[in-house]
Amino acid sequence: MTDDATAELSCTVNGQEVRLRVDPRESLLDVLRERLVLTGTKKGCDQGHCGACTVHVDGRRVVSCLTPAVQAAGREVTTIEGVAGPDGGLHPLQRAFIDHDALQCGYCTPGQIMSGLACIAEGHTTDDDQIREYLSGNICRCGAYVAIVAAVREAADAARNGA
Structure with missing residues (x-):
């Protein structure tokens, strides 16, 4: 070329x-x-x-x-x-993924976290149904959806509470 x-x-x-x-x-x-x-x-x-x-x-x-x-x-x-903090520490959503065991094979995890961050920033975290809707473009072949939603909910709650 x-x-x-x-x-x-x-x-x-x-x-x-x-x-x-x-x-x-x-x-x-x-x-x-x-x-x-x-x-x-x-x-x-x-x-x-x-x-x-x-x-x-x-x-x-x-x-x-x-x-x-x-x-x-x-x-x-x-x-x-x-996504990591300036000191290299995990972002709260990354930490929540670990705490909720929201990753199995890990292949979808980067995309899930990036979508989760957008979901939180867009304010689409009023309930689990809304989180699921706004993450629906991300497929997890291992089926960790319950844990993924819980992790996003926890990070969104922490962000709302200033943590």
């Missing part, structure tokens, strides 16, 4: 400025995993059905397998690697 067939991508990923040339057909998922070696974001179905590749772009959740990388130009991208 010649340079004519590439596009400049300049964005912020997990607080770091990123600048590289990409094929306009490359997905954000592939750029994150293959070019930036941020492998926490998982490639599940590669069709936008499973949610394993969920990341945030300007604070909104997106399935990165269907998002062209060029759409991230000038934006803030947050992956699971960017």
Whole structure:
């Protein structure tokens, strides 16, 4: 491929400025995993059905397998690697996932956490039914849904109570 067939991508990923040339057909998922070696974001179905590749772009959740990388130009991208605190400590939702045993094989966990964070930020945590509805785009093949909902509820309650 010649340079004519590439596009400049300049964005912020997990607080770091990123600048590289990409094929306009490359997905954000592939750029994150293959070019930036941020492998926490998982490639599940590669069709936008499973949610394993969920990341945030300007604070909104997106399935990165269907998002062209060029759409991230000038934006803030947050992956699971960017969720930890400044001291490297776990985010309260990550801690809640551990406390509630909301992960089994762990493959869906990064996408579940990114969707859970969005669910909390969007205020969609008034009850378990609402949490389930707003996490419904994320599939857990191990069936840890009850624990996942409990973890999101706990983190949302802590956030509401200023913890």
